[in-house]
Amino acid sequence: xxxxxxxxxxxxxxxxxxxxxxxxxxxxxxxxxxxxxxxxxxxxxxxxxxxxxxxxxxxxxxxxxxxxxxxxxxxxxxxxxxxxxxxxxxxxxxxxxxxxxxxxxxxxxxxxxxxxxxx
Amino acid sequence: xxxxxxxxxxxxxxxxxxxxxxxxxxxxxxxxxxxxxxxxxxxxxxxxxxxxxxxxxxxxxxxxxxxxxxxxxxxxxxxxxxxxxxxxxxxxxxxxxxxxxxxxxxxxxxxxxxxxxxx
DNA sequence: AAGCTATAAGCGAAAATGCGCATATAAGCT
DNA sequence: AGCTTATATGCGCATTTTCGCTTATAGCTT
Numbered sequence: 001x002x003x004x005x006x007x008x009x010x011x012x013x014x015x016x017x018x019x020x021x022x023x024x025x026x027x028x029x030x031x032x033x034x035x036x037x038x039x040x041x042x043x044x045x046x047x048x049x050x051x052x053x054x055x056x057x058x059x060x061x062x063x064x065x066x067x068x069x070x071x072x073x074x075x076x077x078x079x080x081x082x083x084x085x086x087x088x089x090x091x092x093x094x095x096x097x098x099x100x101x102x103x104x105x106x107x108x109x110x111x112x113x114x115x116x117x118x119x
Numbered sequence: 120x121x122x123x124x125x126x127x128x129x130x131x132x133x134x135x136x137x138x139x140x141x142x143x144x145x146x147x148x149x150x151x152x153x154x155x156x157x158x159x160x161x162x163x164x165x166x167x168x169x170x171x172x173x174x175x176x177x178x179x180x181x182x183x184x185x186x187x188x189x190x191x192x193x194x195x196x197x198x199x200x201x202x203x204x205x206x207x208x209x210x211x212x213x214x215x216x217x218x219x220x221x222x223x224x225x226x227x228x229x230x231x232x233x234x235x236x237x238x
Numbered sequence: 239a240a241g242c243t244a245t246a247a248g249c250g251a252a253a254a255t256g257c258g259c260a261t262a263t264a265a266g267c268t
Numbered sequence: 269a270g271c272t273t274a275t276a277t278g279c280g281c282a283t284t285t286t287c288g289c290t291t292a293t294a295g296c297t298t
Contacts (some may be wrong), residue, residue, distance in 0.1 A: 004136065005131055005132065005133050005136060006131075008127050008128075009127075009255095011127040011131070012124055012125075012127035012128035012130070013124065013255090013256085014124050015256090017123065017124065029274075029275090030274070030275060030276090031273095031274065031275085040258070041274080041275075041276095042257065042258060042259080042275095042276090042277090043256080043257060043258085044275095045275060045277090046256080046257075046276085046277090048275095049276080063265060063266065063274090064265055064266065064273060064274045064275080065274065066274075066275060066276090128285095132285095132286085134286095148244080148245090149244070149246090150243095150244065150245085159287075159288070159289095160244080160245075161246090161247090161287065161288060161289080162286085162287060162288085163245095164244095164245060164246060164247090165247090165286080165287075166286095168246080182295060182296070183243060183244045183245075183294080183295055183296065184244065184245085185244075185245060185246090
């Protein structure tokens with residue numbers, strides 16, 4: 001769960017999506033990412049790290065360069081959850097109408113839904 | 120793009136994933152969500168709103184209740200991007216080795232990669 | 239009408255996030 | 269060795285997010 005949240009968090013940033021999009025085309029060093037997207041070195045490096053930590057990227061060092069690329073294996077790990085949740089939703093496992101009666105006063109354990117002890 | 124970021128942002132929170140998971144089973148009112156997940160009313164309401172704003176949920180009012188459920192249509196909207204990006208990644212459009220030579224001094228436009236004017 | 243109930247929203251505090259600046263580290267070049 | 273370059277990271281600040289407390293709103297119930 002925590003992993004999944006982390007993955008989504010990594011995807012919920014425009015810069016990182018742009019980076020991901022760039023890397024979908026080809027492997028890049030921090031340097032290229034920063035040039036291609038016209039962002040600072042710090043920003044490129046930090047966001048690449050974030051994507052890496054989330055398991056989206058693979059890192060290969062070559063001399064001075066840190067070469068990042070999409071990590072197909074990493075993707076495979078979290079993907080099932082994501083796709084599964086989405087597929088279920090799309091299939092629309094018939095939304096069952098609830099017997100809302102069980103929420104009424106009589107059946108409530110504590111102060112019922114109303115957690116607020118109104119004055 | 121902004122929409123996609125928003126969608127991912129909505130998914131990058133444990134509470135919201137739990138809510139989504141609950142709603143995948145059945146339509147629920149704020150009340151039920153808050154009981155099922157043992158969270159405050161404010162928290163349930165706010166996070167449901169977030170998911171709703173991101174286009175994941177459908178809202179149906181019935182008397183006092185706000186009944187939320189997965190919005191299959193909404194899902195369909197952003198899904199293509201998501202699935203597409205992921206699919207591309209998994210297919211692994213052959214990572215092309217770059218001619219890193221183009222990064223070398225001679226070809227650089229400005230101060231090259233090195234944006235930092237070192238002392 | 240009076241009171242209760244489910245939900246939303248304003249406000250403020252705490253926590254998380256993003257990022258620039260400066261610096262550290264490591265590797266290549268001369 | 270000394271300089272240059274690519275990348276990572278500590279620090280601090282600004283912005284955003286989260287969430288509880290409180291209150292407003294609207295729809296039941298009696």
